[in-house]
Amino acid sequence: MIAQTFFDRTLRCVALPVVQSDIGAPLEEMLSLWSDPRFAPLLNDATPRPHLMLVVNNAPEEVLDQARLIYDNHSELDQSFCGFTALSADLKGDMDRYERKPRARLGSLGGRAGPNFQFFRTMALAEQFGGFTLQIELDCLPVQAGWIEATQRVIDGHGSAWVIGSVYAGDGELTPDTQTHMNGNALYRTGDPLFQSFLAEVWLPRLLRRIKQDYTLPYDCWWAVERKAASALESNEAWQLFQNFDSFMQSDPFVTNLLCKQSDAQAYIEVFEKFSRLGQVPVFFHGAAMTALRKLLVTHPEETILDGMDRLTGQRGSRLRATDFAIKSKPLSPAGDASWLGRLRPGEALLKAVAAQLLTDPKHSIEGLTHCIELSRKALGAGSPTVAYFDHVTNFVRTHNAA
Secondary structure, three states: OHHHHHHOOOEEEEEEEEOHHHOOHHHHHHHHHHHOHHHOOOOOOOOOOOEEEEEEOOOOHHHHHHHHHHHHOOHHHHHOOOEEEEEEOOOOHHHHOOOOOOOOOOOOOOOOHHHHHHHHHHHHHHHHHOOEEEEOOOOEEEOOOOHHHHHHHHHHOOOOOOEEEOEEOOOOOOOOOOOOOEOOOEEEOOOOHHHHHHHHHHHHHHHHHHHOOOOOOOHHHHHHHHHHHOOOOOOOHHHHHHHHHHHHEEEOOOEEEOOOOHHHOOHHHHHHHHHHHOOOOOOEEEOOHHHHHHHHHHHOOOOOHHHHHHHHHOOOOOOOOHHHHOOOOOOOOOOOOOOHHHHOOOOHHHHHHHHHHHHHOOOOOOHHHHHHHHHHHHHHOOOOHHHHHHHHHHHHHHHHHHO
16 A cells, blocks of 8 residues: 555546636536547546546535536546546635735735645645646646646656646746746646645745745745755755755646737747657647637637637638748658658657647648658557557547548
């Protein structure tokens, strides 16, 4: 039992933190999107199904029942999740405060107390499921089907991590104290009692101390502040924390976090292409523009996420694609594909990137990549998880195109 608790590196829970007003159209849109084959959470029946847990800041039982009914109306999700629960974090008073533009220190626990305490409550509630929890908000959209498998591969690449998160993918906006923070849409090793102790005994108390100096400090920026304050010369408390815990906070670009305006949302595609070319294919897009994109994708079921991005930014005539961001200075591969995919060397990164391209644009032709794909398959071997995933994706896309 102890070994199972400490060494379980499986995605066991997907947590959706919401406020009471989200129990309605926003939640309905998200679950409808996940129920669509374009964004199906699971592609492989052999993959362990996580539990889906909705955590509301403060809601009576009748509101939670409404959330359960919304989930029940999306029976397709039973193929991807082993169960669903809707819970209230029961936050009240200053613990439920969220001040977007605070002009005065009105609350005793900070201007972001609501999201902060909801996070800690969510982490505690997720402990029962073991393994890792993926926390994603309603403005965090999957860019591909099979995002549970894709997330599991992220976990597999960070075996010792307690937190696996993504840094800001844009420019400007952030202060030097917080610019290296990892966004709260991230993976957390909630099944590990050591991480749960860290949350209760280090993260929360230190956050509350920091809030006395920075009233609006959110939970996901706290570690960046500690890092900035750490001084080996002074051997201060922040330095001791950094030495003890920084190795458990690991960065991975699986979530593309941007603060751009809706009109500039094509920046997501630039980031997607950049990291895909580096073999680190993003799994989610996160930011305010995703709320509008979520609505568009639900109402246009024939479109890929790239189509939706074009529509969102008013570039319907240009058909902008990730493949349009090719780096011209690189020589073409033997595949003869003039896109950025053709510039990848045969191997694991190529198969991951091709799979991601097919899932975001099922009509994309990969005929010119056949030679490199076969070289990649042979190099990795038939027993490779990446090869198995690639086969699942190509079969899924073939079925999708035939429908």
